[in-house]
Amino acid sequence: MSGKSWDGAKPAALQAAGVRVGYGEHAVLDGLEFDITPGTVTAVIGPNGSGKSTLLKTLTRLLRPATGAVFLNGAAITSLPTAAVARQLAVLPQGPTAPGGLTVGELVEQGRYPHAGPLRMLRMQDHEAIRTALGLTDMTAYAARPLDGLSGGERQRAWIALALAQDTPMLLLDEPTTFLDIGHQLEVLDLIRRLNRERGLTIVLVLHDLNQAARYAERLVALDRGRIVADGAPRDVLTTVLLAEVFGVRAHILADPESGSPLCLPYAFVGRD
Numbered sequence: 001m002s003g004k005s006w007d008g009a010k011p012a013a014l015q016a017a018g019v020r021v022g023y024g025e026h027a028v029l030d031g032l033e034f035d036i037t038p039g040t041v042t043a044v045i046g047p048n049g050s051g052k053s054t055l056l057k058t059l060t061r062l063l064r065p066a067t068g069a070v071f072l073n074g075a076a077i078t079s080l081p082t083a084a085v086a087r088q089l090a091v092l093p094q095g096p097t098a099p100g101g102l103t104v105g106e107l108v109e110q111g112r113y114p115h116a117g118p119l120r121m122l123r124m125q126d127h128e129a130i131r132t133a134l135g136l137t138d139m140t141a142y143a144a145r146p147l148d149g150l151s152g153g154e155r156q157r158a159w160i161a162l163a164l165a166q167d168t169p170m171l172l173l174d175e176p177t178t179f180l181d182i183g184h185q186l187e188v189l190d191l192i193r194r195l196n197r198e199r200g201l202t203i204v205l206v207l208h209d210l211n212q213a214a215r216y217a218e219r220l221v222a223l224d225r226g227r228i229v230a231d232g233a234p235r236d237v238l239t240t241v242l243l244a245e246v247f248g249v250r251a252h253i254l255a256d257p258e259s260g261s262p263l264c265l266p267y268a269f270v271g272r273d
Helices: 052-059 082-086 104-112 124-136 152-165 182-199 210-216 240-247
Strands: 014-023 026-036 041-045 067-072 089-092 170-174 202-206 219-224 227-232 249-255 262-269
Touching (some): 152 170, 240 249, 240 262
């Protein structure tokens, strides 16, 4: 299957068609239609339980739809070998963990396994990809350091380096700023934006912070109760109506004096139906 992306300009790199995912009779996602334009940054937003993480897991084949299908560059993702999928998209789940004592270099090396030869023997191009990933994330000096001895921001950069070592055109991240202080949040988001602008990576990320989503993504997809309720540029998605209906808050929306993106200032909780 091939289809146009949300802006109609390019074929979709990743597409969900009529996807329903659930547990028993309970549908977390229901009849979802969703596509990703190559070379863009898309942020998925929504309240807790809206299906954000389930969407990301479904797009990356960690969950199999009960109905519908996900297509990766036009091919049904469930029909592709695991290594082929891993060469086309990299995933950073929420709160990833690694065995104790693992060094940053050993962690990032794992990103080359989809490309490595028999017995996971690393070749010259694999070592070069590892060096590049460490350099892009400013982690070269940390290669021999144990992962569990790093700060939160450093650990997150190490995990992003692992994903970059896969050398894929697409990167999907689930809450990459969770548990980070504001400085490290901005550090990680600045890196993500730089990877998009300088290397052309297609990026999909789940974010809780609406203002960060509006500032760092060119497209917002708002989920509520397993359905997409708004999809478009941040200024078109972050409205007072959406904030009231989806998040249950009244808010002022201003222009960010730094970026010009919408800036939400919630001032009252009104609840939801």
